[in-house]
Amino acid sequence: MGHQTAEETVQPGNYVIIEKRNYRKLCKVTEKGTFTLGKEQVEMVHLLDKPYWTTFKMLPSKTSKKHVSLEVTLRAETMEDIRQGLSSGTDNRLITDDGTSQKLSKEEIEDLREAGKSSKEIVTSLISNSSSFTTKTEFSQEKYIKKKEKKYFRCLTIRKPTISMIQEIYFRQDSSKINFLRMDTLSQILSYSDVKSEGKFLLYDSGTSGLCPAALLSRIGADTSGVMVYLHPGNQAHLTLVQAMNFPGELVNRMMTVNLYNFLRIYEQGKEEILKELVAKHCDWKRTKEMLASDGMSPAKKAKLDNQGENGLGEEKIEGMETIENGVCHIPNSFKEPKWLGETRKAVDCFKKGKADGLIIVTKEHPASIVNGLLSYLGASRPFVIYHCHREPLQETYVALKQRKDVVNLRLFSNFCREYQVLPNRTHPEIMMNDLGGYLLTGFLVE
Structure with a gap:
């Protein structure tokens, strides 16, 4: 495998599509995070620095019984030729679904999964221990295999989002x-x-x-x-x-x-009118804060008011605020331009040109x-x-x-x-x- 650039490999903070058979899920990759597939928690650390379209085999995690680890594999397993040599019936009318046809218990099936057996090996074991499989029609057998393959499939692929x-x-x-x-x-x-x-x-x-x-x-x-x-x-x-x-x-x-x-509003009224409104609102917020502080404001209320004052006020100080309506605000240097105002002005200028x-x-x-x-x-x-x-x-x-x-x-x-x-x-x-x-x-x- 040749050298892969950062754009071609999965990095922390990237989004990826997790594909398991016909199921897809969108996930954001973090260094120590996990994502959910059914009832399983899959560790994301194994995805880092791997190229897109990499296929992984799902294995029991060595650190936690609740987690699943991943191991790179060359290709996903399939159910090809699993019915080879098996006979099939002509109809299903004589089959009774009473739950007794499968000889393997749930505990034995779970032991196969914990032992790291592939989905093909597990499904093969289910077929060989089923007393009714060979009496099913060919269509019913294919349907049964697809259902079990979906349940026990142990491979997934990471894809770049589209x-x-x-x-x-x-x-x-x-x-x-x-x-x-x-x-x-x-x-x-x-x-x-x-x-x-x-x-x-x-x-x-x-x-x-x-x-x-x-x-x-x-x-x-x-x-x-x-x-x-x-x-x-x-x-x-x-x-x-x-x-x-x-x-x-x-x-x-x-x-x-x-x-x-x-x-x-800015396209029609212009920037200056909006700034006047923002300065007036800022002054009202400032006066309210000073009045409450003089009356003994609690720390929780002070933090809440500070947050309200900062929301929408951005970080860029407006140049030349002293020239806008003298007397409207006695503390122009404390006013900061909202972030949204700069972005809005940029969009307005874009449409002023064409x-x-x-x-x-x-x-x-x-x-x-x-x-x-x-x-x-x-x-x-x-x-x-x-x-x-x-x-x-x-x-x-x-x-x-x-x-x-x-x-x-x-x-x-x-x-x-x-x-x-x-x-x-x-x-x-x-x-x-x-x-x-x-x-x-x-x-x-x-x-």
Whole structure:
């Protein structure tokens, strides 16, 4: 194996996809941490400095009975040829499921696992000690082997996170965390909004745990000139899945995360008006703190008030505060500029120079007012895409946009794709498929 760079190997703080058979899980790697697979706690230390796509064999830990250690193996074990030489029945009508067909007890099976036996060896032992296996049909035997292989499989693989794998994991676990956004819908959002490596893109996302901004950053790519402004509601942006993609720092720095209300307010009112409001609020906080201190404030209340004063006040001191409305605040030197203000000002300056090449709105709220507020920042002859998990809000938005003369080629649609199980003599639609996926409203803004 050749020399591996840090980007090609797992480092502390990186996110990885743990893949065991058809099951996948997203984990953040730490030096002394563990992750859960079923009822087992697997030690993460064995993943460090290993290249992606490394396969491990799960072994009993030498330090703790509750933990599982990992050992690098060249390939994962399979159940090939396990049925070779065994006969099968024609139907299962004479088989009675009374729990007496398996001769091995639970304790004996557990002893096999603790002895480090492979899944193939354990399943072979189960088959040889089953009095009903040879009377099952060939299809039932395959189903039995797959079920036992899933239970006793002792290998896993680490993979580098991708947008499709992260979406699959979250959609399977709890689709509401990503606003019921399917992968085919997400791909169409990127296509219809024309996201590429160059240009400026405006995104409003209110409920996908960072899946949409991560997908846009992935499409823009590293070492390019593309820029994205990520507007969000509330005080904090959801960046969980952006962090999970292990993007390089220069790519993440080209994403500006800004509160929607602050962005619109500073763009319209300007920086000076916002600074005046912040100075006045800072002075009120300062006076309140001094009054409570003179009345004998408890240490707990003092710490709480200090925390409230520091939240949103950042660390950068504003230059020339003495020139802003003399008399408003008698202690200008103690005022510090909020961190969010610098990021918001950077985003505003970006749009003062030119308009966006694409607008994407993925929302849980009614999108009509958001669309009307953000369309003015979109360039002429540029596309916009609106996603909502329900059809009715988009229908109302469609009617409102249809009345505008500067919006053309409006389309409201759903691209539901049904998944199929494809196997010999048993191809059919997936029985337990999730039918959610949302709706898209697309169009172009013209002059």
